[in-house]
Amino acid sequence: xxxxxxxxxxxxxxxxxxxxxxxxxxxxxxxxxxxxxxxxxxxxxxxxxxxxxxxxxxxxxxxxxxxxxxxxxxxxxxxxxxxxxxxxxxxxxxxxxxxxxxxxxxxxxxxxxxxxxxxxxxxxxxxxxxxxxxxxxxxxxxxxxxxxxxxxxxxxxxxxxxxxxxxxxxxxxxxxxxxxxxxxxxxxxxxxxxxxxxxxxxxxxxxxxxxxxxxxxxxxxxxxxxxxxxxxxxxxxxxxxxxxxxxxxxxxxxxxxxxxxxxxxxxxxxxxxxxxxxxxxxxxxxxxxxxxxxxxxxxxxxxxx
Amino acid sequence: xxxxxxxxxxxxxxxxxxxxxxxxxxxxxxxxxxxxxxxxxxxxxxxxxxxxxxxxxxxxxxxxxxxxxxxxxxxxxxxxxxxxxxxxxxxxxxxxxxxxxxxxxxxxxxxxxxxxxxxxxxxxxxxxxxxxxxxxxxxxxxxxxxxxxxxxxxxxxxxxxxxxxxxxxxxxxxxxxxxxxxxxxxxxxxxxxxxxxxxxxxxxxxxxxxxxxxxxxxxxxxxxxxxxxxxxxxxxxxxxxxxxxxxxxxxxxxxxxxxxxxxxxxxxxxxxxxxxxxxxxxxxxxxxxxxxxxxxx
Amino acid sequence: xxxxxxxxxxxxxxxxxxxxxxxxxxxxxxxxxxxxxxxxxxxxxxxxxxxxxxxxxxxxxxxxxxxxxxxxxxxxxxxxxxxxxxxxxxxxxxxxxxxxxxxxxxxxxxxxxxxxxxxxxxxxxxxxxxxxxxxxxxxxxxxxxxxxxxxxxxxxxxxxxxxxxxxxxxxxxxxxxxxxxxxxxxxxxxxxxxxxxxxxxxxxxxxxxxxxxxxxxxxxxxxxxxxxxxxxxxxxxxxxxxxxxxxxxxxxxxxxxxxxxxxxxxxxxxxxxxxxxxxxxxxxxxxxxxxxxx
Ligand SMILES: Nc1ncnc2c1ncn2[C@@H]1O[C@H](COP(=O)(O)OP(=O)(O)O)[C@@H](O)[C@H]1O
Ligand SMILES: [Mg+2]
Numbered sequence: 054x055x056x057x058x059x060x061x062x063x064x065x066x067x068x069x070x071x072x073x074x075x076x077x078x079x080x081x082x083x084x085x086x087x088x089x090x091x092x093x094x095x096x097x098x099x100x101x102x103x104x105x106x107x108x109x110x111x112x113x114x115x116x117x118x119x120x121x122x123x124x125x126x127x128x129x130x131x132x133x134x135x136x137x138x139x140x141x142x143x144x145x146x147x148x149x150x151x152x153x154x155x156x157x158x159x160x161x162x163x164x165x166x167x168x169x170x171x172x173x174x175x176x177x178x179x180x181x182x183x184x185x186x187x188x189x190x191x192x193x194x195x196x197x198x199x200x201x202x203x204x205x206x207x208x209x210x211x212x213x214x215x216x217x218x219x220x221x222x223x224x225x226x227x228x229x230x231x232x233x234x235x236x237x238x239x240x241x242x243x244x245x246x247x248x249x250x251x252x253x254x255x256x257x258x259x260x261x262x263x264x265x266x267x268x269x270x271x272x273x274x275x276x277x278x279x280x281x282x283x284x285x286x287x288x289x290x291x292x293x294x295x296x297x298x299x300x301x302x303x304x305x306x307x308x309x310x311x312x313x314x315x316x317x318x319x320x321x322x323x324x325x326x327x328x329x330x331x332x333x334x335x336x337x338x339x340x341x342x343x344x345x346x347x348x349x350x351x352x353x354x355x356x357x358x
Numbered sequence: 359x360x361x362x363x364x365x366x367x368x369x370x371x372x373x374x375x376x377x378x379x380x381x382x383x384x385x386x387x388x389x390x391x392x393x394x395x396x397x398x399x400x401x402x403x404x405x406x407x408x409x410x411x412x413x414x415x416x417x418x419x420x421x422x423x424x425x426x427x428x429x430x431x432x433x434x435x436x437x438x439x440x441x442x443x444x445x446x447x448x449x450x451x452x453x454x455x456x457x458x459x460x461x462x463x464x465x466x467x468x469x470x471x472x473x474x475x476x477x478x479x480x481x482x483x484x485x486x487x488x489x490x491x492x493x494x495x496x497x498x499x500x501x502x503x504x505x506x507x508x509x510x511x512x513x514x515x516x517x518x519x520x521x522x523x524x525x526x527x528x529x530x531x532x533x534x535x536x537x538x539x540x541x542x543x544x545x546x547x548x549x550x551x552x553x554x555x556x557x558x559x560x561x562x563x564x565x566x567x568x569x570x571x572x573x574x575x576x577x578x579x580x581x582x583x584x585x586x587x588x589x590x591x592x593x594x595x596x597x598x599x600x601x602x603x604x605x606x607x608x609x610x611x612x613x614x615x616x617x618x619x620x621x622x623x624x625x626x627x628x629x630x631x632x633x634x635x636x637x638x639x640x641x642x643x644x645x646x647x648x649x650x651x652x653x654x655x
Numbered sequence: 656x657x658x659x660x661x662x663x664x665x666x667x668x669x670x671x672x673x674x675x676x677x678x679x680x681x682x683x684x685x686x687x688x689x690x691x692x693x694x695x696x697x698x699x700x701x702x703x704x705x706x707x708x709x710x711x712x713x714x715x716x717x718x719x720x721x722x723x724x725x726x727x728x729x730x731x732x733x734x735x736x737x738x739x740x741x742x743x744x745x746x747x748x749x750x751x752x753x754x755x756x757x758x759x760x761x762x763x764x765x766x767x768x769x770x771x772x773x774x775x776x777x778x779x780x781x782x783x784x785x786x787x788x789x790x791x792x793x794x795x796x797x798x799x800x801x802x803x804x805x806x807x808x809x810x811x812x813x814x815x816x817x818x819x820x821x822x823x824x825x826x827x828x829x830x831x832x833x834x835x836x837x838x839x840x841x842x843x844x845x846x847x848x849x850x851x852x853x854x855x856x857x858x859x860x861x862x863x864x865x866x867x868x869x870x871x872x873x874x875x876x877x878x879x880x881x882x883x884x885x886x887x888x889x890x891x892x893x894x895x896x897x898x899x900x901x902x903x904x905x906x907x908x909x910x911x912x913x914x915x916x917x918x919x920x921x922x923x924x925x926x927x928x929x930x931x932x933x934x935x936x937x938x939x940x941x942x943x944x945x946x947x948x949x
Contacts, residue, residue, distance in 0.1 A: 075830035079741030082734045083755055086801050090758035093765065093773045093797065100776065158677055161670040167456065170674065176936075177678050183928040184684070185858030187901045188921045190839040192684065194905060195914055225677065242493045246556070249451060250506040250563050251483030253663035260509065266497045283766025285861040286902050310768045310861075317772070317865055322780070334769045348760070477659065509659070 094338070100328070101335025104131060108325035120296040122326035128178075131329045133336065135296045139306040140214075140340075143288060144281035146302070151225045152274050158225075159273070161233030163352035164244070164258055181226035190290030193219035195259060198291055207303045211293030214302035219287050224277035231276055235269025236262060272351045279344040283337065285310035309333040401468075402427040402597040403448060403567060408462035410443050410452060416625040417443045421462070423616055423631050425567075428594040430589060430598040432608035432634065435618035435649070440626030441601040442490075444618075445569050448599065449485045450478040464614065466567070483510070486560030488570040492552035494544030494559070499526075499535050502544040502555055506563035521562050532589050550581025568592065574607065586611050605650060609638050616648045621652035679931075686842040688922035695915045701923070704874045705900075708910055713920055715872040716794040717736040718887055719788070723867065724856045726890060731799045732849060738800075739807025739845070744833055759801040770797050775865035787884070788894035791867025795856055803852045810844025811837060843942035850935035854928050860898035868893035869903050897924050 104110050110131050118130030162174050193215055202210030226344050239262050247257035263270075293305020294315060320327035403425040410418050420441030425431045433441040443452070450471060452458040464471040469483050494502050503522040504512075512518055512519040522539070526532040535542065544555050553573055560568060570589075574582040589598060589611045602608050608615050615637040617629045630637065630646045639646045695710055703712030738755075745750040762770075774794030778784050814837050822836035823829070872895060875887040884891040895903070897920055904910065904917045 073830070075833070076741070076745050083746070083804065083882065084736035084751075085734055086738065086758045086762070086804060089797055089800065090762055092777075093762075093770065094869040096773050096776055097769060099770075105873060154673060154677065157670055157673040161674045164913050165667055165670050174674055174680060177681050179932050179936075180929055181677075181681055183854055183858065183932050183939045185860070185898055185924055185928060187858075187860045187898045187905075188925055191901060191905055191917050191921050192687070195918070196687070220833060222680070229636065229677075240493065242491065243495060244490055245454065246450065246493045246495065246510075246559075247505070248454060249482055249487035249489075250450060250509070250560065251479050251481075252506070252509045253479055253659050255663040255666040256509050256659060258666075260505070261495055279764045283764070283768070285766060285768040290902070310766055313768050313772065314861065314864065317775075318869075331772065334772050337766050337769050341761065341766065341769075345757070345760045347766050477660070 067283045083253045097331070097334050097338050099330040101338075102329040102332070104332045106324060108328050110325065110329075112198045115329075118298050122329055124325075129325065131325065131332075133309070133329070133333060135298045135310045136307055136312050136333060137293070137336065138298050139308040140282055140310070140337075142213055142300075142306060143216050143220055143292070143308055144278045144286075146213070147220035147224055147281040148228075148278045150217060150221035151228055151277060154221075154275070155225050155228035155277070156232045156270055158229045159270075160237055160258065160263075162229075162233045163236035164262065166255070172220055175306055178230050182230070186223065186284060186287040187290075189219050189223050190287035193287065193291035201303075205303075209293050209305055211297065211305050212303050213292060216288050216292040216306070216308075219291050220281045220284055223284060223287060224280050227280055228273045228277040231273030232266070233268045235266040235273060238269060239265045268351050272289070272348055275344060275348050275351065279341065279348075282340055282344070283310060284295075285314050307338050367636045373540050399456050400427050401425070402466070403599070404463075404465040404468075405444070405447070406465075408444065408447060408460070408464060410461070411459050412439070412455070413457040417621070418618070418626040419621075421618075421628045423628060425597055425598050425599055425614075426591055428595075429613045430600060430611055431591050432612035432615045433599065433618060434605060434615060435626070435629075436620060437603065438626070439618040439620045441618055442571050443541060443626070445571055445599060445601055446487075448567065448569055450481045451486045451487060453478050466554045483563055484565055485567045485569060486557075486558060486563065486565035488553070488556050488568065488573045490572045491576050492549055492556050494547070494552050494555050496543065496545055498540050499544050499547070499555060500539040501544055501563045503558050505559060510563070525558040525562040526555075528592070529554045530584065530591075531555060531558055548581070550577050550584055553577060553581070553585060557585075557588065557592075565596065567597045567599070570598065572601050572603060575603065582607070605638070609634060617641075617643075617649060619644070619645055619649065667862060685925070688823070688918060688925060690785055691915075692919045692922050695912075696919050696922075700867060700919055705871050705916075706910075709912055710916060710919075713885070713900065713923065716874045716895060716897040716900045716920070717923070718875060718877075719867075719872075719901050720857055720896040720898070722788055722887070723791055723795070723863075723894055723896055724853055726788060727795045727799060727856050728849065728853055730796050731803055731852065735803035736807050736845060738804040738834060739811055740838075742804065742808040743811035744829070744837070762798060762801045767798065767859060768864075770794060771862040771865045773797070774862065779866060784891060785884075786866065786868030786893040787871075787891045788867055789890035791863045791894055791896075792890075794862050794866045798859075798862070799852050799855070802855075803848055806848030807841075807845050810848060811841045813844060814840045843939050846942055847935045847939035850890055850931055850938060854931035854935070857896075857924060857927050857931065858898055860896070860902050863894075863896060863899050864902075867899070868895050869899055870895060871900060871903065897927075 105112055114131055116132040117130055118134045119130040119132040120135055121127065121130045123129070158174070162171055166174060197215050197218060198210035200210075201207040201212060201215055207214075243261050243265065244254070244257045247261045248254060252260070287309035288308055292308065292311060294307050294311055296303040296307040296312065299306050308348075313333055316326065317330055320330065322328075401424045404423070406422050408418070408421040409416060412552065421444055435441055446452045447460055447464055448471075452460055457595065460472060466481065466484060470476065495505060497505075500522055503525050504518050506517060507521050512521070523532060526535065531551060535547070538584050544552065547555060547629060553576075557568070558575075574585050577585065586607065592598060600608075600611065612634045615630065615634040616631040617637060618626050619629050630641055630643045633643070638650050639644060642648065700710065700712050701717065702714050704714060705711045705716070706722065742752065742755065746755075771794060774790055774797070778790030779786060780795060784790050818836050818840060819832055822832040827835070870893060872893070877887060878885045880888045882889045882891065885891070886892060901917050901920045904913050904920065910916060
């Protein structure tokens with residue numbers, strides 16, 4: 054790296070500063086991130102619409118509840134609705150289970166825990182977040198599913214609820230640490246101010262800390278949902294993978310990620326079936342995009358200033 | 359050694375302090391004399407043999423003092439000598455600091471604040487605390503003031519409105535904010551207004567004592583003046599204890615002044631407590647004299 | 656009054672119970688793996704080849720996990736640190752940096768299986784490599800780069816402004832300042848970021864299914880050092896990792912002892928990831944002390 058001459062140090066980068074090789078090289082490295090993301094968007098979008106262009110499937114057809122991708126067993130219908138509903142059920146259900154636990158734990162760590170307890174919970178969360186998804190899937194399959202089947206009389210054990218529980222545990226540390234951070238951003242003397250007025254600690258938490266951290270906590274929950282919606286293997290290992298719309302938590306379901314995982318290896322790119330899997334990828338991508346935009350909105354909305 | 363001895367103008371408090379502190383100054387273990395007390399005024403707040411430590415470190419030791427009703431007492435002294443610590447004892451706010459241990463007694467209206475069965479929550483309702491940095495809640499002005507009453511179960515809109523208006527008027531803030539009570543966030547006010555909002559917020563809970571910990575240290579001179587005027591008015595209804603590092607302020611607003619300093623054992627103690635005029639013109643203790651004349655601290 | 660005090664007690668107790676519950680879950684998970692592995696686990700499991708029936712071992716899979724880790728990090732670290740330097744030291748608030756931030760956020764939200772699809776199209780089919788370690792590593796680069804870039808940026812930003820000012824005041828150029836005054840101080844933070852990012856490589860499986868491959872290798876000849884795809888040293892060898900193996904073992908239950916194998920493999924994986932997390936804390940702290948000269 055050649056060191057640029059001294060005249061380049063100006064407050065605002067001028068023409069020559071922009072030619073500074075160090076600046077250019079590091080900028081190129083950063084730009085690579087944009088390039089990669091653009092490439093992914095382009096690839097998935099392009100392959101995702103092949104189902105409509107190449108296989109001639111009408112766009113509304115993907116909203117059909119019927120999934121019959123195999124031409125050998127009759128006329129095909131590429132309804133993605135069962136997968137979309139399944140994905141929704143997993144991430145909404147997981148968030149409903151995980152959010153109270155995680156936000157409560159975040160509150161505990163930020164407001165209630167004495168130092169010694171925080172010295173346990175904080176590393177515990179780091180370990181928790183590090184548990185790989187295949188390990189969660191394995192645990193779900195060998196511990197949870199049999200229990201659901203034998204003790205709770207689920208037909209298969211492999212079920213929506215199994216998926217929701219496994220994913221809830223997976224996203225628990227995510228929501229916990231993000232909401233913990235959100236609670237920590239509320240200045241300490243806000244609590245003291247409330248308690249100096251004669252409120253209990255819980256009143257201070259409930260009426261000052263929680264409202265002030267609300268948008269951060271919402272962001273935490275959405276980030277958890279995002280992770281839940283994209284989880285593939287752990288879900289695939291426990292939900293039973295039946296591509297039909299079901300609302301009973303005891304029944305097997307299927308998600309977008311799980312379908313891609315299972316069928317991608319069994320199909321070839323020229324098959325409409327395979328193209329439909331790419332369309333699922335595109336749907337997932339659009340979901341991610343909506344999550345990101347939602348998070349951006351939430352974090353732009355700060356408590357009244 | 360000292361040409362100004364015996365006739366210390368209050369304004370000299372800010373004169374540059376000479377670096378060298380004569381080593382001959384005796385550090386007396388003098389218990390404060392409660393001389394000069396008005397025997398008629400009833401005692402609102404009384405501390406007796408009050409010592410506070412954080413963990414094993416003694417922050418303040420053996421403080422004994424009385425604050426009479428409807429008076430203003432100022433705490434002065436070098437930083438770190440435990441003024442805030444003592445102040446927090448009067449509101450049981452030290453209970454919130456892990457490791458803080460309070461020994462001795464504090465009485466409010468003759469009743470122990472730390473006795474068995476006394477709820478800190480109830481003590482804090484009777485004693486308001488204004489912090490060094492204004493700390494309004496991130497909500498509207500109205501909600502800030504209504505916060506306390508709401509928590510104590512007041513749901514009646516009319517009563518709340520009334521309390522909010524009365525408290526804001528009392529804190530000399532009403533006229534400035536009355537048009538945007540519900541729209542404007544407490545955090546959108548200027549520093550001085552925020553501090554008065556915090557005072558209004560404390561007044562709304564109907565306290566008997568108001569504690570202020572350097573309430574003007576983050577404010578500009580004009581805002582400071584407003585708060586000082588406010589203190590003079592509030593005295594009629596409340597008993598006030600104010601910590602200040604500004605000696606002119608102590609002289610202007612308080613009836614009595616307590617001077618604390620750090621002992622050789624690094625623990626703070628009360629050196630002298632007397633009528634403010636006496637403390638600033640003719641203190642009994644050499645340490646007080648040195649401090650108010652700006653010779654150290 | 657009584658009611659609010661009761662509510663306070665109740666809420667506090669609930670939060671304690673919650674914390675206890677979650678920690679208990681974690682402890683029982685780890686205990687489950689340890690206890691269930693005791694009857695069958697031996698060190699030989701780590702050093703022998705997988706078998707179709709019975710316990711066997713996981714040596715090739717451990718090898719592949721380590722191989723993928725090193726390869727991915729070799730690709731990721733230089734780019735991420737350089738990009739982090741740009742974002743922390745040169746970049747202003749403009750469209751370009753906004754685009755980078757948005758890309759970072761987006762990629763961290765894209766499901767890894769979708770990123771796997773991308774890798775499959777580009778490397779496996781597009782470039783015709785088939786399932787390779789390099790294709791897998793490049794796919795993992797897709798998540799790891801934005802993540803490590805952000806962590807590096809944060810570590811560099813955390814360097815106090817005084818350090819820069821002092822160096823610039825001595826007449827150093829901006830790059831000299833970064834190189835000699837800023838980076839040395841940021842190193843502990845960057846290393847922590849690297850170790851955290853690396854830990855994720857071990858755990859990742861979905862993105863590798865279609866890029867690095869799922870076939871369980873029978874045996875590796877480590878004396879065969881070559882670029883030939885049959886060599887375990889080659890970036891073009893099919894590199895099924897331990898995570899992928901766990902998934903595969905569990906979903907294709909040919910082996911009557913597949914549960915034991917998957918459980919022990921999971922335990923090994925869990926401990927590897929734990930070791931990474933713990934060492935990132937420890938390493939960060941140790942480097943910090945060296946940098947600050949204590
Ligand atoms: N929360 C606390 N924890 C530990 N020590 C404290 C705490 N608050 C104050 N102290 C210590 O107590 C002593 C007195 O502090 P303080 O009451 O704040 O003094 P002042 O208000 O007179 O400046 C200081 O030495 C300070 O370090
Ligand atoms: Mg103080």
